[in-house]
Amino acid sequence: MSLSINGLVLKRADGVRLLGPLSLNLAPGDRLGLVGESGSGKSLLAHALFGALPKGVLQAEGSFRVFGIGLDGTRSKHNLTWGGRLAWVPQDPLAALHPMLSLREHLALLPGLQRREPPETALGRLSPLLERLRLPADRAFLDRFPHQISGGQRQRVCLAMALSCDPELLVLDEPTTALDPLVQRDFLDLMLGLQKERGLGYLWITHDLAVASQVCDRLLVLYGGELLEAGPARALLATPRHPYTHRLLEAARHQPSTESGFLPAPQDRAEGCPFQPRCPRRQNACGSWGPWRGDPDHGLRCERPLEGTGQP
Numbered sequence: 001m002s003l004s005i006n007g008l009v010l011k012r013a014d015g016v017r018l019l020g021p022l023s024l025n026l027a028p029g030d031r032l033g034l035v036g037e038s039g040s041g042k043s044l045l046a047h048a049l050f051g052a053l054p055k056g057v058l059q060a061e062g063s064f065r066v067f068g069i070g071l072d073g074t075r076s077k078h079n080l081t082w083g084g085r086l087a088w089v090p091q092d093p094l095a096a097l098h099p100m101l102s103l104r105e106h107l108a109l110l111p112g113l114q115r116r117e118p119p120e121t122a123l124g125r126l127s128p129l130l131e132r133l134r135l136p137a138d139r140a141f142l143d144r145f146p147h148q149i150s151g152g153q154r155q156r157v158c159l160a161m162a163l164s165c166d167p168e169l170l171v172l173d174e175p176t177t178a179l180d181p182l183v184q185r186d187f188l189d190l191m192l193g194l195q196k197e198r199g200l201g202y203l204w205i206t207h208d209l210a211v212a213s214q215v216c217d218r219l220l221v222l223y224g225g226e227l228l229e230a231g232p233a234r235a236l237l238a239t240p241r242h243p244y245t246h247r248l249l250e251a252a253r254h255q256p257s258t259e260s261g262f263l264p265a266p267q268d269r270a271e272g273c274p275f276q277p278r279c280p281r282r283q284n285a286c287g288s289w290g291p292w293r294g295d296p297d298h299g300l301r302c303e304r305p306l307e308g309t310g311q312p
């Protein structure tokens with residue numbers, strides 16, 4: 001397995017659970033989407049995988065392995081994994097790029113750390129990739145700073161950095177959020193092309209089921225830190241069984257909904273299914289919530305699932 005997460009639980013320092021228990025497996029070349037609205041714990045998962053949890057959040061239970069190596073948070077042991085075989089495309093390129101470093105310095109950073117490659121050698125090697133990403137590889141462009149290029153270019157610089165050491169697995173955290181629809185389409189096509197060419201696996205984190213369905217074969221639906229449904233992308237889109245997946249699908253299709261609730265703060269979440277306060281099919285049993293039904297890769301956790309038609 002490229003990535004294997006086993007019962008991972010993330011909590012706040014005061015003991016409030018933010019994510020999990022979450023288990024998932026990614027084989028080489030897998031295209032897995034993790035979908036859920038803001039606050040469901042998606043970014044925290046990405047941070048945990050890179051040993052970069054924010055202050056006040058800790059890994060309370062569980063473990064994960066990347067290419068068979070158990071990552072336990074001691075950075076030195078994993079230097080060759082982070083940024084090397086496993087790379088990260090962050091949510092906010094402007095925040096991820098350093099304002100005082102030129103594009104040249106950004107692009108040469110990981111090759112220098114991972115391969116001890118001199119900057120000019122690295123930039124020469126990366127030149128076809130930059131071309132593929134439609135980023136100019138000339139001196140004038142590479143001497144620019146992040147605020148001197150467009151949002152779409154910044155996103156592609158982050159992608160070029162992530163790909164700079166030929167990773168086998170990418171974690172993409174909402175990579176298209178800051179892009180307008182045309183540039184977004186462009187980015188999705190680019191990623192699909194690169195994925196095919198390089199046999200890349202990825203974990204694509206997004207709140208947008210429409211995006212996930214275009215770039216992923218398999219989807220996990222997360223809400224309030226809990227996994228609600230998992231399945232092949234096509235099956236989930238054709239017949240969502242959890243009412244929350246159905247709601248996400250309506251949103252992706254811009255269909256009107258009578259449901260207008262929001263995700264409560266972690267300390268205010270109900271016992272049982274976190275979606276129940278908003279769920280049109282809610283019943284008493286949702287408060288105790290039975291176990292996961294079905295296969296880990298194709299199943300759900302719901303007391304009153306939709307019956308295959310996708311209609312509540």
Ligand SMILES: Nc1ncnc2c1ncn2[C@@H]1O[C@H](COP(=O)(O)OP(=O)(O)OP(=O)(O)O)[C@@H](O)[C@H]1O
Nearest residue numbers: 018037038039040041042043044054055056057266
């Ligand atoms: N440093 C922190 N201390 C305490 N709680 C935090 C911290 N960082 C995040 N959280 C909480 O953890 C939960 C999950 O946050 P996370 O950023 O992973 O959500 P998300 O699904 O990625 O949302 P978004 O799409 O908006 O980034 C939220 O309730 C958030 O308030």
